Amino acid sequence: MxxxxxxxxxxxxxxxxxxxxxxxxxxxxxxxxxxxxxxxxxxxxxxxxxxxxxxxxxxxxxxxxxxxxxxxxxxxxxxxxxxxxxxxxxxxxFFHPNLPVSSNSIPLTIFHANLDRHNLEYARAIEYVSSQKADLIFLQEVTPTWLNKLKSDLTNYKLHTVLPLDNSLGVAMLVPISAAPNIEIVASQILYMPAYSPRPMIEVIVRREGKEIAILSTSTARGTNSKGASEFQKIEFDEIAKWSVNQQEGQKRAVIAIGDLNSTPWSGRFRQFAVDSNLINSQLGFGLQTSWPAKLPSLFRIAIDHCLHSKSLRTVDREIGSNIGSDHLPLLVKLL
Structure with a gap:
C-alpha cells in the first residue's frame, strides 16, 4: 500500500x-x-x-x-x-563612453524628481529634496497642493521657475538659497515642444567657468497608442532633438536634457533620439539604475528617468535616489 x-x-x-x-x-x-x-x-x-x-x-x-x-x-x-x-x-x-575630461574641478550637480500628483507623503518627499546638495533641482507633477507644501516646508532651496497644474504636467525648478559662486543662471523659461503641446518644459541657461550650458527639464508622453500617445512621444523626441542641435551648433552651448522620458535606454526610439540630438546617455558606465515603478525591487523596474548631455560634458557620478512616495525614484547626476 x-x-x-x-x-x-x-x-x-x-x-x-x-x-x-x-x-x-x-x-x-x-x-x-x-x-x-x-x-x-x-x-x-x-x-x-x-x-x-x-x-x-x-x-x-x-x-x-x-x-x-x-x-x-x-x-x-x-x-x-x-x-x-x-x-x-x-x-x-556598464561601459563609460570615451569622452574628454573637462578641466573644471567642481561638477555641476542636477537633481530630478517626479513628485507624483497622487503622492500624499509630502513631508517625506520635501525633506529628501531639501537634503540634496544640488546646483539645480527639477520637479515634475507639481500640483497647486504640492506648490503650497514646497513654499511652506522647503528648506535650503527656493522656487525659481514654476508652473503648477492640476494634472500630471506641472513643473518646477529650485535653486539653492546659497548658490554656488561659479554657477550663474542667465535665463529660464517655460517651453512647449511642439508649440501646441500641453506638456510644459523648463529651459534654463547657466553660465559656468565662462561657458553657457542649456538645460532642459522634460517629461514626454508614454509610448502607448492611447489617443496617439506613441506618435506624439516621437514628435516630442524630434522637437527636443532639434532644440538640442540648435543649442549646440547655433548657440554654441553645451546641452543637458533631464527628466521622465517614458522610454528605456535600449529602446530603438530612445537610441535614435540620442543620435538625432547629438547627446550621450549619462547612464553609460553606471549600469541599470532602474527608476520605475519605485515600489518594486530593482530587477523588476525599468529605467525611464534619464539625463543626456552633449559630448563636451562628462558624467562623473550618477545615482538613483530613495523612495519619496512617488511611483518614480529620483535621479542625481554630476557632470563636468
Whole structure:
C-alpha cells in the first residue's frame, strides 16, 4: 500500500515539475518573440512597448536556459540567441563612453524628481529634496497642493521657475538659497515642444567657468497608442532633438536634457533620439539604475528617468535616489 502511495506521489511530483517546465518554456518562447518584435519598435507602437522590459526578459531566459541544461533539453538552448541579443542591448550601460575630461574641478550637480500628483507623503518627499546638495533641482507633477507644501516646508532651496497644474504636467525648478559662486543662471523659461503641446518644459541657461550650458527639464508622453500617445512621444523626441542641435551648433552651448522620458535606454526610439540630438546617455558606465515603478525591487523596474548631455560634458557620478512616495525614484547626476 505504501509503495502505491509513494508511486502516486512521485507521479504527482513529476507532473508538477513537467507542467512547471512547460509553462516556463512557453513564457520563454513568448519572451523570445517579444525580443525579436521589439527590434522593430520604430515601426509599430506595440513593438516599441515590447522593447522596454529587456532586463526582465533576460531573467526569464536565463532561468529557462539553466532549467533546460539541468533537464538536458537540448532544444532549449535556442533561447540563447534572444538572450544574447538582450545582452548586446544591456551590457553597454556598464561601459563609460570615451569622452574628454573637462578641466573644471567642481561638477555641476542636477537633481530630478517626479513628485507624483497622487503622492500624499509630502513631508517625506520635501525633506529628501531639501537634503540634496544640488546646483539645480527639477520637479515634475507639481500640483497647486504640492506648490503650497514646497513654499511652506522647503528648506535650503527656493522656487525659481514654476508652473503648477492640476494634472500630471506641472513643473518646477529650485535653486539653492546659497548658490554656488561659479554657477550663474542667465535665463529660464517655460517651453512647449511642439508649440501646441500641453506638456510644459523648463529651459534654463547657466553660465559656468565662462561657458553657457542649456538645460532642459522634460517629461514626454508614454509610448502607448492611447489617443496617439506613441506618435506624439516621437514628435516630442524630434522637437527636443532639434532644440538640442540648435543649442549646440547655433548657440554654441553645451546641452543637458533631464527628466521622465517614458522610454528605456535600449529602446530603438530612445537610441535614435540620442543620435538625432547629438547627446550621450549619462547612464553609460553606471549600469541599470532602474527608476520605475519605485515600489518594486530593482530587477523588476525599468529605467525611464534619464539625463543626456552633449559630448563636451562628462558624467562623473550618477545615482538613483530613495523612495519619496512617488511611483518614480529620483535621479542625481554630476557632470563636468
Amino acid at each position: 505504501s509503495d502505491k502511495i509513494t508511486n502516486n506521489l512521485m507521479k504527482m511530483e513529476n507532473l508538477a515539475i513537467g507542467t512547471t517546465i512547460l509553462l516556463l518554456n512557453l513564457l520563454a518562447l513568448f519572451v523570445a518573440i517579444a525580443i525579436i518584435l521589439g527590434l522593430f519598435g520604430t515601426k509599430f507602437w506595440i513593438f516599441e512597448v515590447l522593447d522596454h522590459p529587456r532586463l526582465q526578459y533576460s531573467l526569464i531566459l536565463a532561468i529557462a536556459l539553466i532549467v533546460g541544461g539541468i533537464y538536458r533539453q537540448k532544444w532549449s538552448f535556442l533561447f540563447g540567441v534572444p538572450f544574447a541579443l538582450n545582452l548586446v542591448a544591456i551590457l553597454p550601460l
